[in-house]
Amino acid sequence: MAIKRIMVIGAGQMGGGIAQVAAQTGFEVVLNDIDRAFIDKRLAFIGGLLDKNVAKGRMTEEDKAATLARLIPSTDLKDAADVDFVVEAATENLAVKEKIFRILDEVARPDVILASNTSSLPITELAAVTGRPELVIGMHFMNPVPVMKLVEVIRGIATSDATYATVKELAETMGKVPVEVNDYPGFISNRVLMPMINEAIYCVYEGVAEPEAIDTVMKLGMNHPMGPLTLADFIGLDTCLAIMEVLYEGFADSKYRPCPLLRKMVKAGWLGRKSGKGFFDYSS
Ligand SMILES: CC(=O)CC(=O)SCCNC(=O)CCNC(=O)[C@H](O)C(C)(C)COP(=O)(O)OP(=O)(O)OC[C@H]1O[C@@H](n2cnc3c(N)ncnc32)[C@H](O)[C@@H]1OP(=O)(O)O
Numbered sequence: 579m580a581i582k583r584i585m586v587i588g589a590g591q592m593g594g595g596i597a598q599v600a601a602q603t604g605f606e607v608v609l610n611d612i613d614r615a616f617i618d619k620r621l622a623f624i625g626g627l628l629d630k631n632v633a634k635g636r637m638t639e640e641d642k643a644a645t646l647a648r649l650i651p652s653t654d655l656k657d658a659a660d661v662d663f664v665v666e667a668a669t670e671n672l673a674v675k676e677k678i679f680r681i682l683d684e685v686a687r688p689d690v691i692l693a694s695n696t697s698s699l700p701i702t703e704l705a706a707v708t709g710r711p712e713l714v715i716g717m718h719f720m721n722p723v724p725v726m727k728l729v730e731v732i733r734g735i736a737t738s739d740a741t742y743a744t745v746k747e748l749a750e751t752m753g754k755v756p757v758e759v760n761d762y763p764g765f766i767s768n769r770v771l772m773p774m775i776n777e778a779i780y781c782v783y784e785g786v787a788e789p790e791a792i793d794t795v796m797k798l799g800m801n802h803p804m805g806p807l808t809l810a811d812f813i814g815l816d817t818c819l820a821i822m823e824v825l826y827e828g829f830a831d832s833k834y835r836p837c838p839l840l841r842k843m844v845k846a847g848w849l850g851r852k853s854g855k856g857f858f859d860y861s862s
């Protein structure tokens with residue numbers, strides 16, 4: 579079955595990026611969130627990025643208008659009845675995602691693949707709440723989606739070869755490079771990245787150095803494009819904590835314990851760039 583119409587669930591930074599890239603590569607995109615205001619805000623942000631592409635001569639005004647016209651807002655998961663593929667990018671919370679997958683399983687056509695952009699939650703568990711586990715898979719884009727080439731394609735225990743092949747091809751059509759990964763906590767990307775970020779937070783917690791100094795060491799010393807604390811703010815501290823919890827519980831190993839400072843900041847609502855405050859200040 580040819581994929582023409584894709585539903586993206588969650589119009590946050592990741593869902594917005596996935597929707598933008600899918601629309602730019604010719605797919606019709608139903609962009610779903612719980613509140614129309616979140617979708618409108620994201621569409622305005624996407625419009626701004628496309629304006630920049632036009633100004634830089636990478637895209638014509640016509641292409642921009644056609645891309646925006648392919649983005650269809652939705653606040654009802656029942657709109658999944660009318661799509662060929664779903665990728666869920668809602669908040670990193672197993673209960674939230676399980677609820678969405680149960681509804682999607684009832685509403686979407688029985689042949690439709692249900693993918694999740696989860697950073698770390700078990701694909702196998704999401705698949706198990708549906709009656710189509712062979713059609714459930716991880717499609718993990720990196721942030722910011724329009725810039726980053728990688729997509730981790732995560733096979734749950736029951737994911738079929740045909741589902742894997744379809745998602746690999748879809749990622750390539752969207753201009754990305756897919757990498758095949760089996761379903762274990764944090765997959766590859768966040769199993770390797772997040773303990774480094776957590777360790778940088780421990781360096782702040784233990785007074786080893788100021789956040790600026792820690793980031794400077796990693797940027798100038800290791801050529802990372804962003805220091806780990808700037809990157810944590812960029813990802814979202816709530817998402818970083820959720821990923822550390824999955825690693826900690828999933829491996830039952832104390833080496834993955836989330837730093838208490840990370841917990842404290844999330845409890846305070848200091849979520850990084852998206853809330854205006856994290857390790858650095860973004861209020862101005
Ligand atoms: C948590 C997970 O599950 C997995 C993850 O995603 S982990 C996070 C992975 N991502 C990273 O590690 C990102 C590391 N940082 C970087 O690569 C770079 O700092 C960056 C690409 C984000 C910004 O690059 P920069 O050179 O410092 O800044 P800047 O020149 O402003 O931006 C470069 C380009 O990125 C684009 N960009 C930056 N932020 C963007 C955003 N939020 N959305 C879309 N595009 C964005 C800019 O528009 C710019 O595009 P053009 O070249 O077309 O103008």
Ligand SMILES: NC(=O)C1=CN([C@@H]2O[C@H](COP(=O)(O)OP(=O)(O)OC[C@H]3O[C@@H](n4cnc5c(N)ncnc54)[C@H](O)[C@@H]3O)[C@@H](O)[C@H]2O)C=CC1
Nearest residue numbers: 588589590591592593611612667668669670696697721813
């Ligand atoms: N932030 C990052 O760098 C990355 C995040 N991810 C994953 O992508 C997913 C989304 O993350 P972000 O976009 O960063 O979060 P975000 O906080 O920017 O956006 C999440 C969006 O999901 C919406 N949402 C929550 N419950 C919903 C529901 N029941 N139905 C529809 N929409 C719902 C929220 O209203 C919000 O707009 C998470 O699973 C996260 O782990 C994956 C790669 C990178």
